[in-house]
Amino acid sequence: MKVFVIGAGISGSLVARELSKYDCEVHVLEKAPDIGWGVTKANSAIVHGGYDDPPQSVRAKFAAKGNRLYDELSKELDFDFERVGSLVVAFKEEDINYLKELKERGKKNGVDDLEILEKSELKKVEPNISDEAIAALYCKSAGITEPWEVAIAAIENAVENGAILHLEEEVLDIQTKNQKVSKVITNKGEYEADVVINAAGLFADEIAKMAGVGDFEIFPRKGEYILLDKKLKGLVNTVVFPTPTKKSKGILVVPTVDGGILLGPNAKDLPKSMKYDLGTTPEGLQEVYEKSKRLIPKVELSYTVKTFAGLRPETKEKDFIISATKVWGFVNVAGIRSPGLTAAPSFAKYVVEDILQDQLKINLSKKKDFNPYRKRITNIRDVSLKEWEELVKKDPKYGRTVCFCNNVSEAEIVEAIRRGARTLDGVKFRTRASFGRCQGGFCSLKIVEIISRELNIPMEEVKLNSKNSWIMDGKVRA
Amino acid sequence: MRREKVDVLIVGGGAAGLAAAISATESGAKTVLLERDRSTGGVLNQCIHNGFGLHVFKEELTGPEFMERLWEELKEDVIRSNFTVLEIKPDTREVITLSEDGIIVFEPKALVMSTGARERPLNSLRIPGSRVAGIYTAGVAQKMVNIYNRLPGKKVLIVGSGDIGLIMARRLKIEGMDVVGVVEIMPEPGGLIRNVVQCLEDFNIPLWLSHTVIEIHGKERLSEVVIAKVDENRKPIAGTEKVIKVDTLVTSVGLIPQNELIENFVEMDPINRGPVVDDYMRTSVEWIFAAGNNVAIHDLVDFVYDEGKIAGMHAARYALGEKLPEVKYEFVRGKNVGVMLPQKFTGTQPFKMYIRPTKSLEKSVLKFSDKIIRKFNWRIRPSEMIDLVVKNFEGFDSKITVEVSNLD
Ligand SMILES: Cc1cc2nc3c(=O)[nH]c(=O)nc-3n(C[C@H](O)[C@H](O)[C@H](O)COP(=O)(O)OP(=O)(O)OC[C@H]3O[C@@H](n4cnc5c(N)ncnc54)[C@H](O)[C@@H]3O)c2cc1C
Ligand SMILES: Cc1cc2nc3c(=O)[nH]c(=O)nc-3n(C[C@H](O)[C@H](O)[C@H](O)COP(=O)(O)OP(=O)(O)OC[C@H]3O[C@@H](n4cnc5c(N)ncnc54)[C@H](O)[C@@H]3O)c2cc1C
Numbered sequence: 001m002k003v004f005v006i007g008a009g010i011s012g013s014l015v016a017r018e019l020s021k022y023d024c025e026v027h028v029l030e031k032a033p034d035i036g037w038g039v040t041k042a043n044s045a046i047v048h049g050g051y052d053d054p055p056q057s058v059r060a061k062f063a064a065k066g067n068r069l070y071d072e073l074s075k076e077l078d079f080d081f082e083r084v085g086s087l088v089v090a091f092k093e094e095d096i097n098y099l100k101e102l103k104e105r106g107k108k109n110g111v112d113d114l115e116i117l118e119k120s121e122l123k124k125v126e127p128n129i130s131d132e133a134i135a136a137l138y139c140k141s142a143g144i145t146e147p148w149e150v151a152i153a154a155i156e157n158a159v160e161n162g163a164i165l166h167l168e169e170e171v172l173d174i175q176t177k178n179q180k181v182s183k184v185i186t187n188k189g190e191y192e193a194d195v196v197i198n199a200a201g202l203f204a205d206e207i208a209k210m211a212g213v214g215d216f217e218i219f220p221r222k223g224e225y226i227l228l229d230k231k232l233k234g235l236v237n238t239v240v241f242p243t244p245t246k247k248s249k250g251i252l253v254v255p256t257v258d259g260g261i262l263l264g265p266n267a268k269d270l271p272k273s274m275k276y277d278l279g280t281t282p283e284g285l286q287e288v289y290e291k292s293k294r295l296i297p298k299v300e301l302s303y304t305v306k307t308f309a310g311l312r313p314e315t316k317e318k319d320f321i322i323s324a325t326k327v328w329g330f331v332n333v334a335g336i337r338s339p340g341l342t343a344a345p346s347f348a349k350y351v352v353e354d355i356l357q358d359q360l361k362i363n364l365s366k367k368k369d370f371n372p373y374r375k376r377i378t379n380i381r382d383v384s385l386k387e388w389e390e391l392v393k394k395d396p397k398y399g400r401t402v403c404f405c406n407n408v409s410e411a412e413i414v415e416a417i418r419r420g421a422r423t424l425d426g427v428k429f430r431t432r433a434s435f436g437r438c439q440g441g442f443c444s445l446k447i448v449e450i451i452s453r454e455l456n457i458p459m460e461e462v463k464l465n466s467k468n469s470w471i472m473d474g475k476v477r478a
Numbered sequence: 479m480r481r482e483k484v485d486v487l488i489v490g491g492g493a494a495g496l497a498a499a500i501s502a503t504e505s506g507a508k509t510v511l512l513e514r515d516r517s518t519g520g521v522l523n524q525c526i527h528n529g530f531g532l533h534v535f536k537e538e539l540t541g542p543e544f545m546e547r548l549w550e551e552l553k554e555d556v557i558r559s560n561f562t563v564l565e566i567k568p569d570t571r572e573v574i575t576l577s578e579d580g581i582i583v584f585e586p587k588a589l590v591m592s593t594g595a596r597e598r599p600l601n602s603l604r605i606p607g608s609r610v611a612g613i614y615t616a617g618v619a620q621k622m623v624n625i626y627n628r629l630p631g632k633k634v635l636i637v638g639s640g641d642i643g644l645i646m647a648r649r650l651k652i653e654g655m656d657v658v659g660v661v662e663i664m665p666e667p668g669g670l671i672r673n674v675v676q677c678l679e680d681f682n683i684p685l686w687l688s689h690t691v692i693e694i695h696g697k698e699r700l701s702e703v704v705i706a707k708v709d710e711n712r713k714p715i716a717g718t719e720k721v722i723k724v725d726t727l728v729t730s731v732g733l734i735p736q737n738e739l740i741e742n743f744v745e746m747d748p749i750n751r752g753p754v755v756d757d758y759m760r761t762s763v764e765w766i767f768a769a770g771n772n773v774a775i776h777d778l779v780d781f782v783y784d785e786g787k788i789a790g791m792h793a794a795r796y797a798l799g800e801k802l803p804e805v806k807y808e809f810v811r812g813k814n815v816g817v818m819l820p821q822k823f824t825g826t827q828p829f830k831m832y833i834r835p836t837k838s839l840e841k842s843v844l845k846f847s848d849k850i851i852r853k854f855n856w857r858i859r860p861s862e863m864i865d866l867v868v869k870n871f872e873g874f875d876s877k878i879t880v881e882v883s884n885l886d
Contacts, residue, residue: 006860012545059601094571117688207635226604250661276697277608278608279606279607279608279693279694279695280604280606280607280608281606284606285604285606295785299602304601304602304603304604305599305601306601306602307600307604308609309608364712380564382574385479385581386479386581388481388576388580388581389580389581391577392577392578392580393580393595396578399560399576399577399578399579399580400560400578401514401560401576402563403561404514404530407562407576409576429603438596438597438599439599439601439602440599440618441596441597441599441615441617441618442596444600444618445618445621445625445626449626458625460626460628463611464610464611464698465698466610467697467698468697468698468699469610469698469699470611470612470699471611471625471630472622472628472629472630473614473628473629473630473631473632474628474629475627475628476623476627476628476629476653476654477627
């Protein structure tokens with residue numbers, strides 16, 4: 001059995017990890033130079049409660065279940081996950097009716113830890129909330145995580161268990177024979193395939209077309225963000241939503257797992273041709289600022305660390321497409337809009353257990369020696385000083401700080417490269433080096449130097465994140 | 479975990495920290511200077527242009543030359559590089575550090591904070607557009623060229639006309655890059671006039687005042703930026719947009735004092751963005767002294783050097799058991815006073831004071847509580863610090879309002 005998973009975002013990574021529990025050959029094809037750089041890289045990082053998805057939707061089927069899987073998953077894969085809780089805040093009397101509706105909907109979706117807080121209780125949970133807030137729906141089980149870290153962890157664990165990762169390998173075509181999957185063609189070669197899992201994010205519609213089952217289209221919907229410095233830690237303790245509109249969950253104020261505060265996202269539909277457009281806009285950033293200030297008046301833009309944008313992969317139905325197709329062996333994991341991050345652990349199991357085994361009757365036997373654990377790169381944030389001292393004794397590189405803002409040592413950078421980072425952003429997303437308030441002012445060139453040394457390539461060949469994202473032009477003097 | 483007792487511990491080995499180490503050791507205190515980088519010197523390392531040390535050494539030196547002079551003055555071996563200070567504990571007076579020797583906890587009697595500043599990254603300005611390769615702070619570009627021997631690109635626009643931006647414009651031009659120009663959002667250049675002349679005019683590099691970058695474009699590497707003229711409120715004026723094709727953007731949009739280690743327990747000045755200090759360079763915590771760009775951003779290394787010496791000397795006196803005088807006077811910011819230090823003083827000794835006006839004025843006076851202290855017959859500007867020696871404090875109340883106003 002040869003299974004090809006297209007895309008190493010949160011969806012593809014968790015599917016690949018589920019598959020690696022069984023005796024089959026698993027390949028992950030990812031066109032980017034690293035894991036989790038599609039939709040998974042830029043989102044709100046919230047593990048939603050799962051109460052607001054329409055009860056009949058595919059989203060509802062997986063969101064609350066996915067949320068519950070996060071405790072175990074975060075332990076096995078050793079990534080940050082905190083159940084900080086979420087609030088949907090009402091400003092008007094009629095909003096309260098909506099909160100009641102949401103609570104009912106939550107019940108139908110199997111979310112039973114919802115309560116409506118009155119103003120005084122709300123102030124206790126969130127002292128900086130606007131005085132105009134009158135009530136809120138509180139969901140204790142909502143959490144926050146680091147999405148790309150989840151994807152990286154899942155892939156590392158899958159690879160540990162035998163899966164094969166192909167980076168910078170783009171799927172160009174899929175061949176079928178007698179309505180069955182037969183070959184996957186990439187920029188690097190051709191592979192015989194029995195099963196193809198289409199988890200290509202924004203491009204899943206194009207992949208489906210290659211297999212001849214392209215009956216849906218994906219539209220990008222942009223969301224812009226402003227990230228604020230850790231100095232504002234405690235500005236909010238929970239994920240704070242306004243009462244949502246039909247179109248989106250609204251602009252939120254969210255604590256990040258490393259202590260920062262995230263404002264956003266807005267929502268703007270873009271034409272299909274703009275799936276690469278990750279630029280922020282003046283109007284978007286202004287909207288994010290104004291609306292987050294309405295929730296939390298103390299929001300302060302002078303603490304901005306950076307701004308960025310993400311693209312949601314939307315379909316007309318506004319729902320996930322997770323199903324087998326008329327081409328045997330070709331499975332869609334498409335239209336994975338929000339809450340895809342939340343739902344992924346659940347639908348990954350569904351794809352492998354229900355679709356492949358039950359529906360397609362593929363006989364997969366469990367590996368006896370599957371190792372569910374993966375360890376993160378050790379950082380001083382996570383270990384005691386004593387443990388750190390031991391590490392330094394073993395390897396002095398643990399005592400050499402490279403990123404001063406986030407205290408990342410040279411040993412961690414080297415470890416990130418050993419685990420597959422090839423670019424400056426690769427190191428950044430794995431270690432948080434240059435993610436801090438100076439945004440790489442002190443460390444980016446040192447990291448370039450270390451990558452160059454470890455990979456034995458000239459510094460000019462180290463890239464920011466993609467083939468043409470060169471950093472240095474060449475030598476000043478020979 | 480090892481413990482080490484010292485008299486004076488200096489955190490940060492730039493010009494301020496080195497100067498503090500010189501005077502602390504001269505005062506007879508057992509001193510250790512911790513530097514988190516591979517080598518001391520701070521920004522001096524990367525500044526191979528000259529213009530350092532005119533006041534201190536009466537010579538124009540390059541940054542590294544100035545640094546070497548400081549090393550020569552340092553008689554004792556007190557420097558420890560590759561040491562990162564992780565935490566300063568105010569109640570137990572412990573300083574926890576990480577180095578290749580593991581975790582070392584210092585127990586100093588006095589401490590000098592001389593951690594300098596970091597550059598403000600462009601990302602923090604919320605300029606809309608793509609996040610692509612080819613955007614560097616001036617410091618990164620400077621290190622790339624001067625330390626790593628690599629060029630950041632082929633064609634560059636500089637954002638910000640502070641001294642560092644101006645110096646980088648010249649450097650990159652000399653090294654063969656096409657320097658399209660410098661944009662400055664304010665109506666006046668942000669750096670010293672001598673640098674505008676020597677770095678731009680002498681090299682025919684245009685300076686666009688009242689202009690800013692409003693958008694950034696590119697797929698993977700930067701391909702173009704859009705600039706526009708701004709009105710008095712620094713808002714872009716519609717219709718004035720201009721597309722500039724460049725593969726590199728070098729930004730010099732400000733320095734931010736680094737005080738993360740102490741800002742939670744030391745009184746901070748919101749304008750300087752550094753600790754409030756007195757004429758002994760003592761902070762609100764009696765055993766912690768501070769000097770250099772972490773106290774406030776300084777124009778010249780000479781000022782930083784002087785401050786470091788004062789801080790080091792008094793930290794040593796304090797550490798060796800002397801009781802320093804109490805603060806008696808306080809300066810309060812009045813009209814047109816931005817960065818200002820010290821904010822407090824004891825009245826026991828003459829001291830140097832630094833003030834940055836908030837606006838440019840043709841002819842002006844400096845007043846202490848309505849008394850004229852100094853007249854300026856030249857144009858003063860925010861980019862150039864006013865420095866003066868304060869000697870006479872007789873007849874002043876304990877609170878002195880400082881004001882810079884038009885001479886009329
Ligand atoms: C603004 C925003 C906010 C969001 N907030 C949340 C939230 O708070 N909580 C939540 O649960 N969800 C949230 N989401 C949704 C969540 O981010 C997505 O559902 C999830 O990241 C989708 O992951 P994916 O793996 O399906 O797609 P992706 O991460 O895009 O992965 C697809 C991968 O396929 C690769 N690929 C594409 N084409 C090819 C090809 N031809 N060959 C090889 N590889 C290819 C891509 O490079 C990419 O890496 C948000 C989304 C956005 C945009
Ligand atoms: C690009 C540039 C050009 C300049 N040109 C001129 C000029 O031509 N003429 C002139 O007179 N002046 C010039 N200046 C100004 C002058 O050089 C600086 O003001 C002065 O050098 C600052 O010294 P400092 O010690 O305060 O800070 P820095 O030089 O920044 O030194 C601070 C040191 O502290 C270390 N540190 C920080 N935190 C920690 C920690 N937690 N633990 C251990 N160590 C730490 C840092 O690594 C650094 O080495 C220039 C400045 C710059 C940036």
